Amino acid sequence: MTFELRLLLCILTSFRVAQLFALDDGPLYVFTRLREHLGIKASEDNCRTFRTSIADLMSCPYCIGIWASALSLILIIVPTFIGDVILLWLGISGGQAFLQSIVDKKL
Numbered sequence: 001m002t003f004e005l006r007l008l009l010c011i012l013t014s015f016r017v018a019q020l021f022a023l024d025d026g027p028l029y030v031f032t033r034l035r036e037h038l039g040i041k042a043s044e045d046n047c048r049t050f051r052t053s054i055a056d057l058m059s060c061p062y063c064i065g066i067w068a069s070a071l072s073l074i075l076i077i078v079p080t081f082i083g084d085v086i087l088l089w090l091g092i093s094g095g096q097a098f099l100q101s102i103v104d105k106k107l
Contacts (some may be wrong), residue, residue: 001084003076009087010072012094018065018070019097021058035059 025032038055057063072090077101 001079004080006076006084006087009091010052010076012092012098013072013075013087014069014094016090016094016097018061021064022061069076069082073086090102 020026021031035058037056057067071074072087075087081096
């Protein structure tokens with residue numbers, strides 16, 4: 001796989017992972033439950049803590065995108081077969097999600 005293709009897949013992977021954690025329900029509402037759990041635990045704290053920061057992170061696709069892109073960058077720098085499979089899988093999913101968001105805005 002070329003560097004350019006890995007980079008494109010990395011961008012789409014970061015988009016999809018950020019959207020998945022911050023906006024999507026997930027299978028069996030796992031991501032919704034995680035965000036709700038973190039939000040409930042964070043609201044129990046009287047001051048800003050690490051838990052509050054994690055709850056804020058989980059609801060912000062831009063914040064998650066930074067960390068997802070850092071992790072997927074490793075898959076570009078150190079190419080492996082498993083890394084390529086992960087990039088392809090999440091990159092294709094990211095491309096589909098991106099195209100779907102464009103179609104949804106036009107409808």
